[in-house]
Amino acid sequence: MIKVSHLKKSVDGNKKQVLRDINTEFAQGELIGIVGPSGSGKSMLLRCLALREPWDSGDYIWNEDKLIQGGGKGTYKLRSRFAYLEQNPSLYPERTALKNVLIGQVGQVSAIRRFTGMVRSDDYMGAMDELEKFGLLDKAHVKAGKLSGGEKQRVAICRALVHGAKFIAADEPTMGLDPKSAERVMETLGQLCKTQKTTIVTALPIELAEKYCTRIWGIHSGELKLDIVGRRLTSGEKRLIDLA
Template sequence: MIKVDHLTKMVDGNKKEALRGISVQFEPGEMIGVVGPSGSGKSLLLRCLALREKWSAGEYTWEDKMVIRGGGKGSQKYRSQCAYLEQNPSLYPDKTALKNVLIGQAGQTSALRRVTGMVRSDDYMGAMDELEKFGLLDKAHVKAGKLSGGERQRVAICRALVHGANFIAADEPVVGLDPHSAERVLNTLRSLCAEQGKTVVAALPIELAERYCTRIWGLEEGKLKLDVTGRRLTAAEKRSVDLV
């Protein structure tokens, strides 16, 4: 179980509460859609949950192990288990999909490995296995700059898994993608939850959250206003977080 108690995030020189005392708990294997109007704090919430932002206050526990107490960012031990997927993944455009999966992001591997791409054979096979699972084996030796948006997102997911992520926070991962590519990315994320017990929290449009997610959080002005499992939102619920 992952538990969040009174997550608070101050911005603008600690003058404004961007996230306001959020408390929630969830289990491995859940795919959670975060919905809400622009400026509601969705991206900031994802970055805090993925330990990419320092909390101003609050506690964060995983399976009764304290990750954050009274604010802070969490140790590297826990950050390495989290992945944050941006709208446009930060891949190295002149390196192949395989190299991007292997060398990861700054902070995940040694400087030497990032620069040279030197890897162990078991790392290589693990990366190829992940690319194959997500239909990218034929793209392994294609430079990332030549991949489609959906392919880049799936490469970023493979990279996260190879580097040990059990928790994935995805910030509008299908924005700008065609419907077929968006469906493939979301099905990939959903399969990670259902088949591997990963936890995915993704900021999504309401119609996609209702279609793909097992649970929906509604955020407005930095507050968690809705927490709904296993069904679509009612019209009243959508109004409560300014979605209609």
């Protein structure tokens, strides 16, 4: 069980509160969609859950591991479990999909490994296995700059898994994609939750959250207003978070 207690987050020297006393619990293997208007705090919540931002206050517990107590930064030794996927994944455009999976996220690998791409054979096979699972085996040796938006998103997911992620926070992973590509990305996320018990929290348009997610969080003005399991939102619930 993953538990978030009294998460608060401010920016601009604590002048602007972005997240206001967020409290929630969720289990491994859930696919949770976050919905809410622009500026409501969705992206910051994802970054905090993925240990990409220090918390002003609050506790973060993953099973028996206390990641954050009373605010601050997450425990560094556990950070590899957490991946944060931006709207436009940071890939090396001149390197292949396979190399991008192997050498990790931009700015997070050593200079030698980044530029030589040196890897162990078991790393190589693990990366190829992930690419195959998500229909990208034929793109393994294609440069990332030539991939479609949906393919780049799936490469970023493969990269996170190869590097040990058990929790993925994805910030609007379908933005700018055509309907078919968006559907493929959402199916990929759902498959991860079901088969590998990966926990995924993602900001989405409400129609995709209702179609694919097992749970929906509604956020407005930095507050978690809704936590709905297994159904669509009512008209009243949509109005509550200004999405009606």
